[in-house]
Amino acid sequence: MKFSAFRFFFLSLLTLVAGFAHAGEAWDRVMKTGELRYGTDPAGGAPYLFQDKHNPDRMIGFEVDLMEAIGKRLGVTAKPVAIDWDQLVPALMRGDFDIALNGLEVTDERKGMISFSHPYYIFSQQITVRQDDARVKKFEDLRGRRVGTMAATLAKDMLEEHGQIKIVTYPGPIEIYGDLELGRIDAAFLDTPMAAFYAGPKPSLKNVGEPVGEGLYAAGLRKDSPILRDKLNAALKKLYSLGELKKIYDKWDLWTQNQEKLSGFFNDSAQTGAAEVSILKFIPLLLQGASVTIAISVLAMALAVGAGFALCVAKLYGNKFLRFLSHAAVEIIRGTPLLLQLYVIYYGLPTLGIKLNAFVAAVLGIGLNYAACESEIYRAGILSVPKGQDEAARSIGMSARQSLFHIILPQAFRVILPPSTNDFIALFKDTSLVSVITVVELTKVYNQAALSSLHFLELGFITAALYFAMSYPLAIWSRRLEANRQHAIIY
Amino acid sequence: MPSFIEVRDLGKKFNSTWIIKNLNLSFDEGEIAIIQGSSGIGKSTFLRCLCYLTPFEKGRVRVGSIEIEAGMNERKHHQTILALRQQLGFVFQSFNLFGHLTVLQNITIGPIKVWGVTPHKAEREAKALLRRVGLKNKAEEHPRSLSGGQQQRVAIARALALRPKGILFDEPTSNLDPAMKQEIVEVIEDFANDGLTMLIVTHEPAFLRRVATRLIEFGSQCSVVSENALPKLLLPASPPADNQNPDALAALTVSSPN
Ligand SMILES: Nc1ncnc2c1ncn2[C@@H]1O[C@H](COP(=O)(O)OP(=O)(O)O)[C@@H](O)[C@H]1O
Numbered sequence: 001m002k003f004s005a006f007r008f009f010f011l012s013l014l015t016l017v018a019g020f021a022h023a024g025e026a027w028d029r030v031m032k033t034g035e036l037r038y039g040t041d042p043a044g045g046a047p048y049l050f051q052d053k054h055n056p057d058r059m060i061g062f063e064v065d066l067m068e069a070i071g072k073r074l075g076v077t078a079k080p081v082a083i084d085w086d087q088l089v090p091a092l093m094r095g096d097f098d099i100a101l102n103g104l105e106v107t108d109e110r111k112g113m114i115s116f117s118h119p120y121y122i123f124s125q126q127i128t129v130r131q132d133d134a135r136v137k138k139f140e141d142l143r144g145r146r147v148g149t150m151a152a153t154l155a156k157d158m159l160e161e162h163g164q165i166k167i168v169t170y171p172g173p174i175e176i177y178g179d180l181e182l183g184r185i186d187a188a189f190l191d192t193p194m195a196a197f198y199a200g201p202k203p204s205l206k207n208v209g210e211p212v213g214e215g216l217y218a219a220g221l222r223k224d225s226p227i228l229r230d231k232l233n234a235a236l237k238k239l240y241s242l243g244e245l246k247k248i249y250d251k252w253d254l255w256t257q258n259q260e261k262l263s264g265f266f267n268d269s270a271q272t273g274a275a276e277v278s279i280l281k282f283i284p285l286l287l288q289g290a291s292v293t294i295a296i297s298v299l300a301m302a303l304a305v306g307a308g309f310a311l312c313v314a315k316l317y318g319n320k321f322l323r324f325l326s327h328a329a330v331e332i333i334r335g336t337p338l339l340l341q342l343y344v345i346y347y348g349l350p351t352l353g354i355k356l357n358a359f360v361a362a363v364l365g366i367g368l369n370y371a372a373c374e375s376e377i378y379r380a381g382i383l384s385v386p387k388g389q390d391e392a393a394r395s396i397g398m399s400a401r402q403s404l405f406h407i408i409l410p411q412a413f414r415v416i417l418p419p420s421t422n423d424f425i426a427l428f429k430d431t432s433l434v435s436v437i438t439v440v441e442l443t444k445v446y447n448q449a450a451l452s453s454l455h456f457l458e459l460g461f462i463t464a465a466l467y468f469a470m471s472y473p474l475a476i477w478s479r480r481l482e483a484n485r486q487h488a489i490i491y
Numbered sequence: 492m493p494s495f496i497e498v499r500d501l502g503k504k505f506n507s508t509w510i511i512k513n514l515n516l517s518f519d520e521g522e523i524a525i526i527q528g529s530s531g532i533g534k535s536t537f538l539r540c541l542c543y544l545t546p547f548e549k550g551r552v553r554v555g556s557i558e559i560e561a562g563m564n565e566r567k568h569h570q571t572i573l574a575l576r577q578q579l580g581f582v583f584q585s586f587n588l589f590g591h592l593t594v595l596q597n598i599t600i601g602p603i604k605v606w607g608v609t610p611h612k613a614e615r616e617a618k619a620l621l622r623r624v625g626l627k628n629k630a631e632e633h634p635r636s637l638s639g640g641q642q643q644r645v646a647i648a649r650a651l652a653l654r655p656k657g658i659l660f661d662e663p664t665s666n667l668d669p670a671m672k673q674e675i676v677e678v679i680e681d682f683a684n685d686g687l688t689m690l691i692v693t694h695e696p697a698f699l700r701r702v703a704t705r706l707i708e709f710g711s712q713c714s715v716v717s718e719n720a721l722p723k724l725l726l727p728a729s730p731p732a733d734n735q736n737p738d739a740l741a742a743l744t745v746s747s748p749n
């Protein structure tokens with residue numbers, strides 16, 4: 001019961017914040033400005049909406065044509081607003097645009113938060129495999145295989161329902177079909193328009209089996225804008241009955257027999273009830289994500305310590321060549337963003353024939369990135385030990401290596417440990433970046449859970465609490481070490 | 492009788508300036524030589540050259556039967572240099588005790604890690620040395636809890652743990668107050684009676700007048716500007732202010748400390 005009080009508090013807070021961001025009927029705003037703003041994601045968005053490669057300033061796609069037709073009917077200009085696809089619904093609710101229209105599927109979960117116009121397209125899911133793969137012929141054959149799809153899609157829900165399919169989620173279709181060609185996944189399962197546009201032309205891939213499932217694309221609207229919804233519905237109905245809709249779909253090779261069923265929707269504007277999703281069901285998932293985060297952190301830190309030490313020794317004791325190599329490596333790693341490094345390691349290295357799985361790529365990327373920081377910490381620590389210590393060690397016969405391990409490092413350790421611990425805390429938080437290379441760690445679990453339930457705030461609070469619970473003990477330990485160092489001055 | 496330490500045409504430069512040039516010197520076994528010279532002239536550098544703590548560009552150094560040449564690579568000639576450092580202990584101006592180790596471990600780490608002596612044997616010998624320098628009950632302490640004089644006595648014990656035939660002192664008393672200086676002098680006198688060869692760089696030769704057998708003054712580029720043989724007084728280590736050999740004393744006081 002405590003929990004529902006907590007939920008109530010955050011839901012009211014959410015409503016309050018949302019209330020400030022957008023108030024009232026969107027149609028009023030559209031009329032006043034003469035502009036119908038629709039949220040859409042141009043990245044990897046063909047054939048829906050994407051950059052015209054002959055004229056990069058222009059967006060093209062069947063949804064662009066559709067919105068222009070609707071705009072003409074309503075006497076306003078349709079204007080696309082770019083946003084990450086994942087963020088379509090949250091941004092709509094925030095008031096960033098009037099409608100969300102970008103292959104947005106009608107689901108019960110979404111109906112809890114927003115309202116939908118009549119559907120404008122009936123889609124199915126298409127299985128795609130490599131040309132030489134004869135194992136998969138129908139949906140049931142996906143059992144036990146790694147299948148790529150996008151977050152918060154109906155396709156993902158279908159795969160999850162099956163229960164025995166290993167799902168790998170990506171930000172967009174381009175990466176999915178790319179990884180399919182590389183063999184990192186066994187199949188792709190995406191909406192028919194994407195499969196037709198991306199996989200169709202690739203000779204190394206083939207679409208197999210009949211399209212499965214059936215879903216509806218519709219424009220998403222805030223619930224406080226029924227007038228705009230009615231206007232949209234009227235425009236869509238008109239476009240359909242005049243055959244303009246079919247003309248647009250024909251142009252993009254998207255018309256199917258199925259689309260004739262659309263007419264059935266145009267008389268029914270009833271909103272079915274919203275499905276409430278309990279956030280409790282996400283907690284085991286979040287804990288699982290946290291364990292992946294810990295695994296990546298610990299392994300990456302081990303790599304950072306080892307590689308950092310090697311870099312530091314090369315820089316301090318190596319010959320000219322090693323010194324240069326170490327210096328260059330450290331500067332390059334420190335001078336470029338971790339996110340870029342992860343992309344290059346995971347999506348770039350396969351070009352050179354080095355194909356790492358996502359977990360290994362994550363550990364390697366983060367580990368090497370932090371190795372550069374660690375090596376500088378170690379170097380400073382070693383240099384903080386007075387030169388006389390090394391001289392004394394050598395005067396009693398120690399080699400440079402013995403002096404380093406028996407005399408210098410034990411004394412440098414005190415100087416090294418506090419900043420190194422701080423680095424580990426930073427590394428721990430940076431693991432959230434690896435979701436871009438399909439690793440499902442805590443932040444990714446949060447992201448998926450929040451997108452499907454739309455409980456961004458409450459789940460965010462729980463996720464933050466998990467991160468905090470893991471990093472705070474380390475922070476305390478680090479502070480204690482720092483305090484110890486203050487009164488234990490190096491001899 | 493061949494000398495114990497022989498320096499031939501020694502040349503050492505930092506960057507492009509010669510700190511030591513064409514230095515020829517030799518020391519007999521059991522000699523207690525005091526080396527003086529103004530600050531920055533190269534005395535510490537000279538001692539470092541003798542046990543190859545710093546490489547040199549010209550000449551050679553022989554200690555007993557071990558020969559070191561200009562330009563030797565420390566890694567390649569590790570065995571030779573190791574043997575050299577076993578023959579010559581080094582005591583630093585700033586003690587340089589290992590801060591993370593106890594007093595006892597400071598003394599045993601060399602024999603154990605470098606020479607493979609068993610910990611048991613190394614500790615027994617270290618304790619005997621500590622008794623001799625009067626620090627028997629400080630074995631388990633850490634250096635930072637010791638006074639300067641006590642630290643320098645530990646450093647002497649550490650330098651002697653490898654049973655060297657000679658020992659190099661680089662201004663062993665200049666960081667100490669007078670009472671502590673006296674502690675060190677007494678320890679040096681004690682070991683001088685064992686027949687150790689000692690080269691002591693100091694600005695205060697008068698403190699060591701009872702054991703010194705030779706007084707050398709370095710000029711620029713470590714050229715020897717004056718040299719005096721001193722009769723060894725070998726007094727029992729008791730109250731200083733004594734006037735048994737006015738000549739030697741005169742010799743000591745003439746060479747003004749810098
Ligand atoms: N590592 C070094 N690099 C460059 N110059 C040095 C180095 N060590 C000593 N010197 C120079 O060599 C000269 C002699 O130094 P040092 O042997 O310490 O003199 P002393 O012990 O007689 O006071 C000084 O001028 C000093 O600046």
Ligand SMILES: [Mg+2]
Pocket residue numbers: 534535536661662
């Ligand atoms: Mg000096």
